[in-house]
């Protein structure tokens with residue numbers, strides 16, 4: 135499965151804002167992250183824009199992802215909303231623009247049409263989706279021949295996403311993980327703790343490597359410099375197939391963080 139260069143390990147920015155965000159993002163850039171994940175809903179694009187505009191990293195070396203909120207999906211608001219994100223981020227274009235959620239009525243076509251227009255108008259280099267179900271991925275490839283670079287979804291060891299992964303392989307739309315360490319919950323599991331000891335890595339590194347080895351790109355967020363660094367330093371070891379399969383078995387917990395209680399407009403998940 136093809137990924138954009140540098141997209142494999144992105145620094146997530148929700149729910150960070152202001153000084154806390156600026157400090158974490160500067161640390162992440164120092165550590166080596168070049169992919170940054172934000173969304174208009176996070177209300178933090180201005181802070182990201184000011185950090186990036188004062189950073190010495192060249193624009194071409196950065197991969198900035200933002201997302202259009204569902205209340206901006208109509209033809210009147212979509213493009214102005216993307217332009218607002220660009221103004222706040224102080225960028226001429228995005229690297230990746232995602233539809234943040236499927237529309238509440240489940241009919242994806244009109245919003246995908248707007249996303250294609252945004253790309254045609256040069257507002258973004260690449261496009262993708264987020265929180266799509268396996269049925270929606272099928273609908274997406276039926277509707278358009280464009281390349282969609284990701285479906286960003288909740289993905290961690292405590293949730294069985296094998297059905298969605300199957301749909302991803304079938305449609306050729308790669309998954310990208312959020313809540314990659316289940317906001318810390320996955321790091322307490324004894325299977326993960328034991329593997330961390332065995333591989334002499336942190337529990338976070340075991341979890342993130344398991345996701346990378348499944349062919350996903352990852353989004354991680356931390357305010358702790360040690361965690362920011364550890365979450366990026368994943369390339370100098372590999373999990374064996376047997377150990378990966380032990381982690382697969384944790385999916386039986388079906389621990390879903392982003393459910394309808396948290397996000398009322400969430401679709402009926404796979």
Ligand SMILES: NC(=O)c1ccc[n+]([C@@H]2O[C@H](COP(=O)([O-])OP(=O)(O)OC[C@H]3O[C@@H](n4cnc5c(N)ncnc54)[C@H](OP(=O)(O)O)[C@@H]3O)[C@@H](O)[C@H]2O)c1
Nearest residue numbers: 146147148312313314315316317338353355356357358361
């Ligand atoms: N598309 C969507 O709908 C959607 C939804 C949710 C999130 N996202 C994106 O995905 C990003 C990541 O997801 P997330 O922040 O929700 O969940 P996450 O990465 O699973 O969890 C972040 C939390 O875990 C802790 N943590 C991170 N790395 C750690 C480590 N190595 N060891 C111990 N604790 C660690 C952090 O605390 P410390 O600060 O103390 O390290 C932070 O509180 C977000 O920032 C956002 O960009 C997208």
